[in-house]
Amino acid sequence: MLTNKQGFILMEVISSVLILSICSVAVLFAVTTSTYQLAGSMQRLKAIELAHGKLDEIMGLEFETITSVPKTDCPASFGEYQYAVDVQYDVENNKFLKNINVTVYFTEPVSGLEKSITIAGARAKR
Numbered sequence: 001m002l003t004n005k006q007g008f009i010l011m012e013v014i015s016s017v018l019i020l021s022i023c024s025v026a027v028l029f030a031v032t033t034s035t036y037q038l039a040g041s042m043q044r045l046k047a048i049e050l051a052h053g054k055l056d057e058i059m060g061l062e063f064e065t066i067t068s069v070p071k072t073d074c075p076a077s078f079g080e081y082q083y084a085v086d087v088q089y090d091v092e093n094n095k096f097l098k099n100i101n102v103t104v105y106f107t108e109p110v111s112g113l114e115k116s117i118t119i120a121g122a123r124a125k126r
Helices: 003-058
Strands: 070-074 082-089 095-106 114-124
Touching: 003 082, 003 095, 003 114
Parallel strands: none
Antiparallel strands: 070 082, 082 095, 095 114
């Protein structure tokens, strides 16, 4: 036979479990969201590093050999990334300065949309 005190304790336990469940769902949602954002940030950081590396590689080439490159897959270790190089002569310093844009493309994990990072540089004829 339940007394009023035992019924009250049962209601406290049930309400505590309900409150803990609601809090757990909120914390789980926050952790999941931050995990997706972290994955996206890491992917953008890797794309920036790839673009800087490709720009450094191009800057080391002879002036005459620097040309545009269409959208190309990165090496196998960076399989999910692609890059393109756009090279144009500077209008004011025709034939003595090339403007170089390196764009790295990647697919965002959450939305599945293609994103890109572009880094610009210039190389003068020596």
